[in-house]
Amino acid sequence: MALNEYDVSSLMDITSRPDLVFVKGQGSWLEDNSGKRYLDFIQGWAVNCLGHSAPEMKQALVAQADKLMNPSPAFYNEPSIALSLRLTQASCFDRVFFANSGAEANEGAIKLARKWGRVKRNGAYKIITMDHGFHGRTLATMSASGKPGWGTMFAPQVDGFPKADLNDLASVEALIDDQTVAIMLEPVQGEGGVIPATKAFMQGLRRLADTHNLLLIVDEVQTGMGRCGTMFAYQLSDVVPDIMTLGKGIGGGVPLAALLARQDVCVFSHGDQGGTYNGNPLSTAVGVAVFDALAAPGFLDGVKARAQQLQKGLMTISGKHGMGGERGHGLLRALILDRDDGPAIVEAARTRAPEGLLLNAPRPNLLRFMPALNVTEQEVATMLKQLDELITAVRKG
């Protein structure tokens, strides 16, 4: 029904999509081409931290479009300067390179670590990454990811990403050799199923990195920008990484990502790194508006309050339905199901009437929640109530 008026045959078929087209969004709500509304707990995959069509983003976009869209990355522009200063002041990092996607930022991190290894570590180049980690869909970031089969799917793969187990320090230590230059991980594995690295593991990695003169790289594409209740998730474990990447939430829905590094790691020579759209004023102006909203007094307290509400509600649901509990940090959480009916619940939620609910199952036995960071108490309560009813309905058959 829904797709009748659209001819989608010219779009490359890269994933299965439901028969609907989203035409409008506001805050935590989306509307499709038939006029049906959906409560959105996916938010562009943890991207739209201020919800759909946030007024401050729209205002920044329009104002910047009026002034200057693209002078070329060979020249300075005001919004990219402003955003870089905000990011370095809010973090332990000294320098920022802006990119367009998380994968591109991670490519930059990998290049920077390899360059550092060439200059400072006698050509060391291997980067230890984690099994089940996710770092993007370019050739190098697929090899860095720990998804089964991903390293060789488009062989020949990019070499030099031995895999350790998350939260198993000995498995990391066992992989370190003369050619190891860095350890790279997500503070919470997002696509892998919302699995937090423990504080002890993060601190152990820092110690290992110090002992062996390695760089510690955190991929905060999903966990950064307030998602975990602090501006950056590395702050939850009191470690000081050497390199960080940001994506998703940093643009709040416009294409923007960033590579951040401490001064002594910034070894790129002119010509080593670049990109046509890096730091383009349209995206970075929106980035400034997003950052200022997240950094406003009380905003992150609101994230923590909603996170507590969500956590408590999920625990109640888990107890009632005999599930395996919940986990996560801030507003990146997962409900651990006791069986593989995640996809059935996601489907029932989306097709629910009169209003749909958008959820995600990164694994068949897991539901992931990544609402807007400004989601309201009422919206979290509504989602929890609907979820409870949906689980009951799906399990009745």
Ligand SMILES: *Cc1c(COP(=O)(O)O)cnc(C)c1O
């Ligand atoms: C989404 C994601 C990426 C890839 O970002 P893109 O913008 O899709 O390239 C990389 N790392 C993590 C942790 C992510 O969640």
